Amino acid sequence: MGEGWSDALAEWTEQKSATITDFVLGAYVTNNVKGIRKYPYSTSTTTNPLRYSSIKTLNEVHNIGEVWANMLHNVYAALVAQYGFSTTAKTNPGGTQGNIVYLHLFIDALALQPCNPTFVSARNAWIQADVNRYGGANKCLLWRAFASRGLGVNAASxxxxxxxPAGC
Structure with missing residues (x-):
């Protein structure tokens, strides 16, 4: 999952507006517009079909990390769609815009997840981070984003x- 966390943070640093487009990682590394991952990070299941169940057939850390990074791309897109985008997020983390909320939850979730997290425990850390920092204000948004890629309430194995959850 570490590969996914790092890709997701790299993507956050590259976002420039509230327009969330597909994100290609490392195109410069291979001088290839497709980048270094199998799929661009995308909210479109046509562009990026990876889901929680995709892990059944993956055994390489970069490939498994891609699943997590794409889920976090979906979380990011949902938060920015809901709260907008701050162009000063890197110098003023005190705003309420979606990209700022995302980064706070990202950092908080890292600290809350257990050592050697699973997708389920990392998702739960995001949900708990939102409870801790925002009183659960983003509970349903987060659940919908994770569930859209198969990591819903009853995701397991x-x-x-x-x-x-009920109420969402």
Whole structure:
């Protein structure tokens, strides 16, 4: 999952506006517009079909990390769509815009997840981070984003679930 966390943070540093486009990582490394990952990070399941269940067939850390990074891309897109984008997020982290909220939750979730986290425990760390920092204000948004890629309430053993908690 570390590969996914690092890709997601790299993507955050490259976002320039509230327009969330597909993100290609490391095109400069290979001088290839497709970058270094199998798919661009995208909210489109056509562009990036990776889901929680994809892990069943993956055994390489970069490939597994791509699944997590794409889930976080979906979280990022949802938060920016909901709260907008701050062009000064890198110098003023006190705002309420989506990219700022995302980074706070990202850092908080890193600290809350256990050593050797699973996708489920890392997702739960994001949900708890939101409770701790924002009183759970983003609970349903987060659940919907994770569930959209198979990491819903009942996801387990790399079997997809798209359910969200009651009230969402």
């Amino acid at each position: 790399y079997n997809d679930d798209s359910s969200v």
